[in-house]
Structures are given as structure tokens and as C-alpha cells.
Amino acid sequence: MTSLGFGVLGAGRIGRLHARNLSGAVDRARVVGVMDAIPEAAEVVAAASDGAYATQDAEALIKDEQIDCVLIASPTTLHAEQIVLAARAGKAIFCEMPVAFTLPETIEAMEVVEETGVPFQIGFNRRFDPGIAAVAEAIHSGGLGEVEMFRSQSGDHSPPPLDYVATSGGIYLDSAIHDIDVARFIVGEVERVTALGRVLIEPGMEEHGDVDTSVLTLEFASGALGIIQNSRRTAYGHDVRVEVHAAAGKVVSEEERDTQAWTYTREGIRGDYRSDFLERFKQAYIRELQSFVDAVLEGRKPSPGPRDAVESLRVAIAATRSLHEKRPVRLVEVA
Ligand SMILES: NC(=O)c1ccc[n+]([C@@H]2O[C@H](COP(=O)([O-])OP(=O)(O)OC[C@H]3O[C@@H](n4cnc5c(N)ncnc54)[C@H](O)[C@@H]3O)[C@@H](O)[C@H]2O)c1
Numbered sequence: 001m002t003s004l005g006f007g008v009l010g011a012g013r014i015g016r017l018h019a020r021n022l023s024g025a026v027d028r029a030r031v032v033g034v035m036d037a038i039p040e041a042a043e044v045v046a047a048a049s050d051g052a053y054a055t056q057d058a059e060a061l062i063k064d065e066q067i068d069c070v071l072i073a074s075p076t077t078l079h080a081e082q083i084v085l086a087a088r089a090g091k092a093i094f095c096e097m098p099v100a101f102t103l104p105e106t107i108e109a110m111e112v113v114e115e116t117g118v119p120f121q122i123g124f125n126r127r128f129d130p131g132i133a134a135v136a137e138a139i140h141s142g143g144l145g146e147v148e149m150f151r152s153q154s155g156d157h158s159p160p161p162l163d164y165v166a167t168s169g170g171i172y173l174d175s176a177i178h179d180i181d182v183a184r185f186i187v188g189e190v191e192r193v194t195a196l197g198r199v200l201i202e203p204g205m206e207e208h209g210d211v212d213t214s215v216l217t218l219e220f221a222s223g224a225l226g227i228i229q230n231s232r233r234t235a236y237g238h239d240v241r242v243e244v245h246a247a248a249g250k251v252v253s254e255e256e257r258d259t260q261a262w263t264y265t266r267e268g269i270r271g272d273y274r275s276d277f278l279e280r281f282k283q284a285y286i287r288e289l290q291s292f293v294d295a296v297l298e299g300r301k302p303s304p305g306p307r308d309a310v311e312s313l314r315v316a317i318a319a320t321r322s323l324h325e326k327r328p329v330r331l332v333e334v335a
Contacts, residue, residue, distance in 0.1 A: 002028065004092070005031075006029060006030065006068070007031075007033045007034075008031060008035065008045065008049075009035050009070060009073060010073035011035075011045040011073075012073065014278075015073030016045050017285060019045045019048070021289055023049040023050055023052075030050070033052055033066075034049065034052055035061045039056055058085070062091060063089050068092060069292075070092070071093075072086070072093065072094070072095040076100065076101060076169070079095055079098075082095075083095055087113050090116065092118055092120070092302075093119070094123065094289065095122055095309075097309070098173060098177060099309045099313070100313075102317075103314060110309060114306060119295060120305055121292045121295070121302035121303065122304050123288065124185075124288075125285055126178050126182050126284060128287035128291060129283065129284040132182055132284075135242055135244055135253045138244075143248070144244075144247065144250070146222070146224075146246060147222065147244055148224055148246060149244070150183050150187050150218065150220075150224060150227070150242075150245075151226065151227050151242070152179035152242050153230075153240070154178065154228075154239070155230070156231070156234060156238060157275055159212055159232040160232070162204045165205060170211075171210055171232070172214075173320065175232075176214065176230045177316040179230065180216075182242060183218055183315075184308070187226065187244070188221060188222050189221045190219065190221070190315050190318075191221050192219040192328050192330045193218055194216070194329075195319045195323040196214065196216075197211030197215075198214075199211055200213045201213065201232055212233065213232070218315075237275050238279070239255050240280060241254050257272050259271075259272055314334050315331065317334050318334045321334065
């Protein structure tokens with residue numbers, strides 16, 4: 001096989017982006033079919049994906065023989081059942097994060113993936129950001145010695161609409177889970193978390209039991225300490241920074257800009273900025289799919305895989321529990 005045919009489930013914000021990447025930016029891949037519950041959504045994305053068809057029938061798309069891989073970009077509540085259908089049909093699966101909002105549903109779906117042996121990758125795209133990947137490589141190479149502290153700071157340009165907040169799973173499952181996955185990727189497993197959260201930006205968050213500003217501390221199994229800061233409002237754009245402090249020095253990935261140019265005037269110094277995560281992680285979204293395609297075609301296990309889908313979610317659930325119960329939560333408490 002020289003190229004993989006994809007069926008895309010969900011033609012919303014992220015499904016559209018993945019379909020576009022698969023239709024041009026990712027080598028050895030093509031979109032065969034696009035499914036969405038809203039016919040026009042599927043049609044628009046299919047029309048932009050050379051020769052792809054649009055459908056409302058998820059099962060037919062999954063079973064289509066021209067389709068080697070199923071890309072799941074539907075609402076989170078549908079992922080687990082779509083994973084099971086695709087795994088039982090023997091298709092390689094790329095699934096957007098998280099697999100589900102609960103651990104039992106996630107574990108059950110991942111067990112089917114393991115049983116069937118189909119390739120599976122979870123959409124923790126930040127691992128593929130060139131800056132973050134370079135930090136991971138610097139630490140994993142061992143040149144800086146043992147990690148002592150980890151810090152990740154993430155800011156969304158502005159808070160999401162409240163109807164999105166209502167079904168998002170909260171700040172830890174929706175947003176901080178990306179920082180958590182990077183922490184696990186670079187430093188290793190987490191043993192205990194302590195969350196502090198406030199509503200400082202959008203008062204409506206309170207009625208959904210959510211917060212818009214959070215500080216989460218991590219105690220890693222290695223003994224290292226970590227801190228994750230999340231804000232739903234970063235006035236100047238989407239801002240993600242990672243810093244890892246180790247025995248022989250530190251590695252830092254600061255916010256990337258589109259151009260390296262600064263404009264100096266009497267009014268001050270200006271550079272450009274990224275307004276949202278789709279722009280900020282443009283490269284990461286392409287690189288994660290390329291990595292998946294290469295792994296499937298070359299017979300390697302894609303990564304991050306089922307274990308990361310489960311363990312990063314476990315930390316996010318522990319953080320949510322810590323916020324609500326106002327106490328440190330050990331990961332072994334979360335089953
Ligand atoms: N990795 C990331 O950075 C990232 C970013 C955004 C979203 N996500 C994840 O991607 C998923 C989709 O998020 P989104 O922001 O694109 O949402 P969205 O609401 O923009 O899109 C979801 C789409 O799924 C469609 N849909 C409804 N029922 C469906 C069904 N039965 N089968 C297939 N599709 C159906 C909806 O009509 C909609 O077009 C979520 O799980 C979210 O957590 C991940």
C-alpha cells in the first residue's frame with residue numbers, strides 16, 4: 001500500500017482542519033469520505049477534499065473498503081462507540097482527544113483497540129509542536145540530567161461560549177489535558193495533583209461548576225514537581241509555554257510567531273502573534289497526522305496511543321476532583 005484512504009467522522013472545527021491537511025499537507029494520505037450529522041457540513045468538507053464523497057451514515061463510511069483509516073473528529077460523547085465500530089471493522093484509527101469524558105468508557109474502548117490490534121493514535125497534537133518536541137528530545141536525550149521541575153502555561157485568547165462550556169467537561173478535560181499530556185510525555189507519570197481554580201473572567205462559568213483560571217500542581221512518580229497554569233483569557237492571543245528545569249540546566253519553548261520580525265517605532269516594539277490554537281499548532285496538526293500515516297504504512301505502533309489516552313485523562317479527572325473537593329488527589333484514587 002502506498003497511500004492511505006481516510007474516512008473523516010465529524011466535519012466541524014477540527015474535522016475540517018484534518019481533512020484539509022490530509023488533502024494536501026500530509027504525504028501518502030487522501031480523504032475518501034466525510035460523514036457529518038449535518039449534510040451541508042459533510043458536503044462542504046468533501047467538496048474541498050479532491051473527489052471525496054459526503055454521507056450521513058457513519059457505519060457505512062467505516063465499513064467502506066476504500067477506507068483504511070477512520071479519523072474521528074465528532075463530538076467527544078460519540079468517540080468511544082465510533083472507535084469500537086472502526087476497530088471491529090479492522091480500520092486504523094486516529095481519534096481526537098479525549099476518547100470520552102469518563103475513565104471506564106475510555107478504558108473499554110481502548111481494550112477493544114488492543115484486542116483487535118488495530119493501529120490507534122490519540123490527538124494530543126502538542127507532542128508534535130516543533131518547540132515542544134525539541135524540549136522533549138533535549139530531556140529524553142539525558143544530556144541535562146534528571147528533571148526537577150516542569151512548568152506549562154496555556155492561555156486561550158478569550159473564554160469559549162457558555163453553551164460550549166456546558167458540554168466541554170471543564171477546564172481540565174477540555175484544555176489543561178493538553179498540558180497534562182505534555183507533562184507526562186516529557187517527565188513521566190504523575191502520582192498526585194492539587195488544583196486551585198477561580199472564576200475571574202466569565203462569571204457564567206460558575207453555574208457549570210467550571211473555572212476560567214487555574215493553577216495545577218503535579219507530583220511526578222520520579223519525585224519531580226510540576227505546575228500547569230491555565231487561563232481562558234490571554235488578551236494578546238493564544239499563548240503556550242513549556243519550561244523544564246533539570247539538574248544541568250533548563251529547556252524552554254516560548255510562544256512561536258509566524259515571522260521573526262519585530263517592528264520598532266516611537267509607539268513601541270511590535271511582533272505578530274497567534275490568535276487561536278488552530279493557528280498556533282498549525283504545524284503540530286500536520287505533523288501528528290504524518291506521524292500516524294507513516295506508522296500505519298510502515299507497520300509501527302502510532303504514538304501517543306491507548307495508554308496515553310487513558311493516563312492523561314486520569315490526571316485531568318483527578319485535577320477536576322481536586323478542584324471540587326479542595327484537596328490533593330492521588331491518581332490511584334481515580335478508577
Ligand atoms: N486536539 C485538539 O487540539 C482539538 C481541538 C478542538 C477539538 N478537539 C476535539 O475534537 C472533537 C470535535 O471538536 P470540534 O471543536 O471540531 O467540534 P464541532 O462541534 O466544531 O464539530 C463536531 C462535528 O461533529 C458533527 N457530528 C454530530 N453528530 C455526529 C455523528 N454522529 N458523527 C459524526 N459527526 C457528528 C457535528 O455536526 C459537527 O459538525 C472533540 O472531541 C474535541 O474535544 C480537539
